[in-house]
Amino acid sequence: MNLEERQTQTDYQNCICPDIREYWKLGQLKGCDRVILLSTQVNQRYQFSAAEGYALRYFIGQFTVEEIQNYCQQQYKDAISPNLVVELLQKLITLGILAAEVENQEREENQNTPTNQPKLKACVHWVEHPGGYWILRNPEDVTFLQVSDRDKAIIEHLGQIPIHLLAEEFCITQTELRYLLQLLAATGMLSGTKPAKRRRGKFSPLQLLSFKIRLFNPDPFLTNHIDKIRYLWTKPTAIFLSAFLIVSGVVGFTQRAEIIFIGQKLFAAYGSNLILPFALLTAVVVTLHELGHAFTLKHYGGIVPEVGLLFMCLIPSVYTNTTDSYCLSRFGRILVVGAGVLVQLILAAIGLWLWNISASGTWLSTASFLLMSAALFTVALNLNPLAKFDGYYLAVAITGINNLRSRSFAFYGNMLSGKPIQEPWENRWILATYGPFSIAYIWMVFGFLFWHITEWSLINIPMTALILLFGWGIYFLFPSSEKK
Secondary structure, eight states: OOHHHHHHHHHHHTOBOOBOTTTEEEEEOTTSSOEEEEESSSSOEEEEOHHHHHHHTTOBSSOBHHHHHHHHHHHHGGGSOTTHHHHHHHHHHHTTSSOOSSOHHHHHHOTTSOTTOOOBOTTOEEEEETTTEEEEEETTTTEEEEEOHHHHHHHHTTTTSOHHHHHHHTTOOHHHHHHHHHHHHHTTOBTTOOOOOOOOOOOOGGGGGEEEEEEEOOHHHHHHHGGGGGGGGSHHHHHHHHHHHHHHHHHHHHTHHHHHHHHHHHHHHHGGGGHHHHHHHHHHHHHHHHHHHHHHHHHTTOOOOOEEEEEETTEEEEEEOOGGGGGSOHHHHHHHHHHHHHHHHHHHHHHHHHHHHSOTTSHHHHHHHHHHHHHHHHHHHHTOTTTTSHHHHHHHHHHTOTTHHHHHHHHHHHHHHTOOOOSOHHHHHHHHHHHHHHHHHHHHHHHHHHHHHHHHHHHHSHHHHHHHHHHHHHHHHSOOOOOO
């Protein structure tokens, strides 16, 4: 093997193999161990050995050549070539299954630009964050990667400098570079890759406490209508709303005794008949609340990829994916998160004024009172910083500590185990304060639910509950077979 061949092979080892599943699928030939690669677009098929077919199973845009080679070595030991995957890639290019990124003539003109180097997708772009770091943003797959200045410089040179020279150029190890490439592949930043899907674990009853169901992508609707309401984020509107909410707050505070009395009177008169209208008005409030998040993020140039149903203890609500707000400044994130609460306060104020101007005992008086109550109830629920509602994300935005809960748990875990604490000094007192309250809240909520559900089950359906618990225990503890 000459020097040029050794260099090409070294470059190949750290390449992430492309995802071929969109255009090709694997099949098994009857009566032998050979496999076929079938085109999903045209009538084409190619035969491969069993080892090559095994390697092709990993061509999903997430594994490097070296990783796939290691998997094949574990499966076939010494019965395969030590360069099986490199040879397979070259074979795929020769057959026209994979197109070479650089033609042979261009390769001769520029030896420092090897073929099949990992490179960023065309849609990916950089966002300079005011926090002193960079965010690599993939609007196509709606994924993000936060990196340092050094990592940004490395990523920008992908496809321009050979992989083995890239590590030397920036004085990092091959392991560090491989890890960076894996992060890029896992978030779908590289050509031919898709974001890694989170593995589903075994079902646990605790999952019923909180789960989501995606409904649709609202981004096209938001884009088409945002220009019509941009005046809502102007300074005159902000001044008007501030004055309106201050006056409403003063009026509501002076009428607090009357409001409580009317609430008790309505409950005594109508009782459970109020549940349905209250629930419907709460749904309206929550929907407008989520639109507040979505339109505010869209106003600042963000992407809102999904809206869906959120179930907390089987109680339905609505959620909006505003992950793109992490590309904004801290103040911008506060505005996006706070927009939902602001909408609720405005609705509560509107309900208060309608209740004041309507005649007592009319449907308008009752409806406006219920609207005010529903808005204030959801505000109180949302602003709890110990649950992952708006109060929590406001705390994250205000403090600038992403993943506040998990980092506070890790802070105490490292402190109790004697491991070094990596957190900056200015964050430690926040983490030290938040951690105990968060743990106490989780135990209180989960303990309350577990105790009452267990008590009800053992009293009303003891045998059924025990059989279900025993069956689930066998299912959960029984080892699952993992496919490679």
